[in-house]
Amino acid sequence: MIYKRVSVCGNCPAKQVIQTHNHSHTIWNTQDNTLDSAVDAVIAADTTGRILLFNNAAVEISGYSVEEALSSLNIREFYSGGRAREVMRKLRSEEYGGRGKLREYHIDFMSKQGEQIPISLYASIIYENGKEVATIGFFHDLRKRIQIQKELEKTQIQLMQSEKMASLGKLAAGVAHQLNNPLGGITL
16 A cells, blocks of 8 residues: 655644545655655655655665654755755646656755765646645756767777777888789899
């Protein structure tokens, strides 16, 4: 059974109350095995930016513990400058995947150590009765892909240099052959 965290009143932190998925004001619980086992970081926040969901992959990429995230972090802390506002503007627009959706948006994610981590963000606004109640984002770490891409580019450059050297060698052999042919006829 999937459990979800809810706040029953404005004074109660969301992590204090757990109810089943039948409740109408629900956000996923971080203990949900499906989200906790996801390869990508999954973070949900309410409309004030308070973190409601923070899976194991989010712990790995951010350097924050689940407890830190749920008790004291705001989603805005993961974006530098006004980038959180930019993400929300794009989420509310029709241009980036439809209203309430953001697909494959590349942005830097700020870790606890201050490292800017390139990510690909897929996000959605969660609506209840037509009103925004939360957002959820899937953060795919791009560091490994970027590293592989750089290595591939380096290998392609080395291959091109090798091909140039091979062509130059063939050209030099051809020139030497052309020089030797007339001389071969003279020495006979």
